[in-house]
Amino acid sequence: MFQTHREFDAHELVATCFDARSGLNAIIAVHDTSAGPAMGGCRIAPYQDMDAALTDVLRLSRGMTYKNIMAGLPYGGGKAVIVADPKAQKTPALITAFARRVGQLGGTFVTGEDVGTTVEDIQLMRQVTPHVRGIPENGPGDPSPMTALGVFCGIEAAVRHRLGRGDLAGSSVIVQGLGAVGFRLAELLHRAGVRLIISDLDPQRLTAARTAFGATIIEPDRCHAAEADVYAPCAMGGGMNARTIPELRVAIVAGAANNQLSTPTDGERIASRGILYAPDYVINAGGVISTALEGPGFDRAILLARVKRIATTLEEIFGRAAGQKLATSQVAEEMARERLVIARTRATQTVAGGPA
Incomplete structure (x- = not known):
């Protein structure tokens, strides 16, 4: 069943999780563990x-495989989805039942916060x-x-690469x-002197952002068509x-949403219009970097340095794409797959007893 799905990409594990008592109906997918245990949110x-x-x-x-490998983390890629309304159906019993399923995988999959879940x-x-x-x-x-x-x-x-500006002011x-x-992104942009145009389905969030940042509100179904320097998708993908x-x-186009491209060819569509696309799994890796670095020796300075290094990785992608006359989405995938081969x-050498 899973192997014939259009999005199947030699995933190592796809597990369905059911629990009648709590109402749990979930799927855990482990894509690749070459670099380490699969890590991704729930x-x-x-x-x-x-x-x-x-x-x-x-x-x-x-996407998590690519995100982790491009961020230089010792983790593979995985993800979990629970089919439920987080506002109406999320209960402690549901969360506990899901956690038991994660535990049964014995560390193959490590999870954390994502849309619909909290700390x-x-x-x-x-x-x-x-x-x-x-x-x-x-x-x-x-x-x-x-x-x-x-x-x-x-x-x-x-903005430096495409517009030649030294900062974001104006x-x-x-x-x-x-x-x-x-x-939070809107807050950072506001502090940098950016003129904000905002969109959301929640009127309270819109009011709060307009009050705090002096932002202009636009309808969600037309926000992508507004005129601006940058479009930052930060909701659901596709x-x-x-x-x-x-x-x-x-x-x-540079935002936090996962899977921003509906199909792989959409990256080429963006490039054909002369628009610079920041591949989502590269630009939005700050969160997974923060979870990967947590532990007894956590150092906030190291975390900040690693997150800011995202800009360096993007600059390399932008440069290679320009030099090879390819879409940035193609270049990023090539780089991710190159690193996966390594x-x-x-991993093969380690298993065989050769040099790690």
Whole structure:
């Protein structure tokens, strides 16, 4: 079943998780463990059906492999999705039942916070299994501030490369989605002197952002078509597609959302319009970096340096794409797969007793 799915990419493990008592209905996908245990968040969302959930978890887990390898982390890629409404159906029993399933995998998959889950949920999971990350006592806790910082640094790099500006003052940025990451990103951009255009489905978030940042509000279904220097998608994925890309009126697409491209060819569509795209799994890696570095020896200075290094990686991608006349999405995938080959070779040598 899974092997014939359109998003299946030689995933090492796809596990369905059910628990009638708690109502748990979840999927855990491990894409690749060449670089280490698969790490990725647990997303809770009211998917339309199980095919939609499977599509999401397969794409997200592959993205986590690329994200972790491009960030230089000793982790592979995985993801979990729970089919539920996080506002109405998330209960301690549901979270506990899911954590038990994670524990049964024996460390092959390490999870943490994502859309629909909170630090409190992760703390509850930790009572059941050690294979979770994002606990405040061991590090920064909530990963969203570091995700926002990484995206901010990535936008700076993109503006330098595409627009030739030394800083962001006077630039205009559309922030689509004012969740935990999007709102923090808007705050960082505001402090840098950016003119903000914002969009969200929650009126309270819009009011708060307009009051705090003097932002202009635009309807969610048309925010991608607003005129600005940068479009920063920070909500759910798939927003860059055959319908929306021709309507873009920006020089740069750089945001926090995962799986921003609806299909692989959408990266080429963006490039063909002369728009610079910051590959999502590179620019939004700040959160996973923060969870990977937590532990007894946690050092905030090291964390900040690693997150800011995202800009350097993007500059390399932008440069290679320009030199090879390829889409940045193609170059980023090539780089990720190159690094995966090295990781797999090392893993094979280690198993065989050769040099690690």
